[in-house]
Amino acid sequence: MSAAEMATPTLVGTVTSAVSSSTSYSCNKPTGVSAGHLLLALQWSAGTIGAVTSGGWAQLQAQSGGATSRVTWLGAGGSEPGSYTFTQTAQPGGAIIIAVAGASLAEPVSASSSTAVGSAVSTPSVTPFGVDDLEVRFAVALNSGQAFTPAAGFTEQADVADGGEGGAMCATRVLSSGSATGTHTFATSGTPSAPHGYTIAITEAPSGRPRIVVATFAARNRAASW
Template sequence: MPDVRGVSQAASAATSFTVSKPTGTVSGDVMFLLQVSNSTTAAGLGTPTGGATWTLVTTVGADSSFCIAKLWRKTAGGSEPSTYTLTQGSSDDSVAIVVSLSDASTSAPVVATNLGDFGTTTITTPSTTPTGPSDIDLRFVAAYGVPSGTTWTPPAGYTERADTQSADNPTASLATKALSGSGATGTQNFTISSAPTRWRSITVTVTGTQTNVGVNDTGSATQSLTVAGTTPLADTGTATDTFLAARAVPLTDTATAADAITASATIALTDTGTAVDTGANGQPIFFPEVGTAADTITTAVTGAGLGQGGAASDAVTVTASAALTNAATALDALTYSEVLFPVVGDTAAAEDALTFVDVHDRDAVAGPPRRTWSARPPTI
């Protein structure tokens, strides 16, 4: 929305005098310049000079009224001077106010004027109807026929930006307010400390600039969007719908191998062992069975890539519980007890329940273990 970038003011009885460019003004700012004079002719107030050309917005007050107000506007160019030059008649006295607005539309503003004579310290500025939901309202007032030291009080809710008076008593003030709706702004009253002979008022409502956003823009993970307003998302629109909004924009990206995750998982390991395991006494044991491939481990995985095969640099921390039904690796360490109820002539299988107490009294060469029964003897 538009905002006040800076304000300057001046007062002079010279036929040519200057007013400073508001501090902070940059190229593209919208500028307004008010000159109020006790001149008897509007033609005596020439177009200000310096930088981009000024365009007359309105003139309030008739010739011979001794209170003529002229308002100009322009868009600041890339080479604006530090001051602007104004002119008036040889016996005239003037005050000037310049305001620069940021983020303001360069289209014609909404303008309304008012004027009055004698006897009141309440100076009324007219109502306007904004063209957007977040415009800025400028209220200019001017008066003639007041004593030196006269001051202005702005309407409630408005911020006074300027208050100036010349030696031969023309005086002017500017107050502004940020608007938050598109309804009529209503009349607003200034209070002047002394009742003037003549008074003039001008209301200017300026809308903000708009930003074009591509509907089909895919964006990137670092894009940010600051917008104000409401845009229906169900319409098809064109490639560059224009809107004002304030919202978070969801972005969709595809994870890469470097994305970090923290996870807990159960991982099935497939190994093919040999037929020799080591018992609790350090002696090798022969198991005739062929195991299944279902070792179960609990693992915490950090830094694993999404949707990719692991790499040597993947970090895992595991705690394993080995299933005893598989073929073990060459040096699996086991502590066991088995109970066997074999039948002569029967070859023991992995699923037979047996208990033998690690008796591996063996020959120097590998061979089947001799078993000492701790239960009933085998059936003959």
């Protein structure tokens, strides 16, 4: 297997985000998405989120209690729309969409949790499939002061405030080891309420069916392969 065939999955375009107090709103598709790319979406609300976005999106895991959040995924087809619609009750909320090339289109295993460490949201450890996987972490919190600081070694891709109730962050890093990635916290500028953390490790499989692990603090080190 050549180095090119085993290359780390990479981000496509720029991570997109949207916030709204409306019951329905749209978040743009990252630029450059084409058939075979993997899209991940985090949605959260201070109220209740609606049904999973139509068009082939599938839920990985959802969390509730003080806020609601959900991570969904989509294997992009050849005619994806320019934006995707999210629904919620009339409470502030938002969404973040990230697109990855060279990622698995097999259904990932997933879990979720709600853990805070002082003025920070905790995201869990996961054991990746490869030594150069792309790791994606999402952190959500209400009453967070509207700003997150990424853990050391992570690149912030989105830091989104929903107008007074809270917000969310997306951060990524390329792994250099196949060992468990460890728990990492993302600091907020206020005391977080309803903290939700997600960790996703994305790898490319030799068969052309790359594999994904999704874990949270409550179910660290769960893994599946296809």
